[in-house]
Amino acid sequence: MDSERSSRISSVVRQLAEQERQRLRAAGTFVELEELACEIGDEVARQLLAGELTERSDEVAKSESQPCPDCGQASSRCEKQHRQLDSLRGKIDYDDPAYHCPTCRRAFFPGSRLDGLVRQSHRNAETR
Ligand SMILES: [Zn+2]
Known part of the structure; x- marks a missing residue:
C-alpha cells in the first residue's frame, strides 16, 4: 500500500x-x-462498497436508455430496485436502476458496466 x-x-x-x-x-x-x-473494519468495507456501488448506479441512472447486454437493443429505464449483495465483509444494500429489454424480456442492472462488474465478482452470490 x-x-x-x-x-x-x-x-x-x-x-x-x-x-x-x-x-x-x-x-x-x-x-x-x-x-x-x-x-x-467490516463496517468500513461495507460502507466503502455501498458508496461506490451507489455512485456508479447514480451515474448510469442519468441515462433513460441503456443497450441490452445480450442483444444490444436500446432498453428503457424502469424504477430503481433495492439490491443486496453478499460481499466478503457482509451484505451490501443499495438501490439500482433497472432497465428492461423488450426483445429479451429481461431486466438488467444498471447498464452493462455495473451489471458486468457484479456478475464477474459475485457470479451467483447475488441474493436479488
Ligand atoms: Zn435484449
Whole structure:
C-alpha cells in the first residue's frame, strides 16, 4: 500500500479509535479486541462498497436508455430496485436502476458496466 493512502487511513483509524475508546478498553481478551476491530473494519468495507456501488448506479441512472447486454437493443429505464449483495465483509444494500429489454424480456442492472462488474465478482452470490 502506498504511504499516502496508509497515512490517510491512519488518520481515519485514529478518529475511529477515539470514538470507540470505551468499547476497545472494555475488551478483556485479545480475541474480544480482535472481534471488535474486525467488526469496525467490516463496517468500513461495507460502507466503502455501498458508496461506490451507489455512485456508479447514480451515474448510469442519468441515462433513460441503456443497450441490452445480450442483444444490444436500446432498453428503457424502469424504477430503481433495492439490491443486496453478499460481499466478503457482509451484505451490501443499495438501490439500482433497472432497465428492461423488450426483445429479451429481461431486466438488467444498471447498464452493462455495473451489471458486468457484479456478475464477474459475485457470479451467483447475488441474493436479488
Ligand atoms: Zn435484449
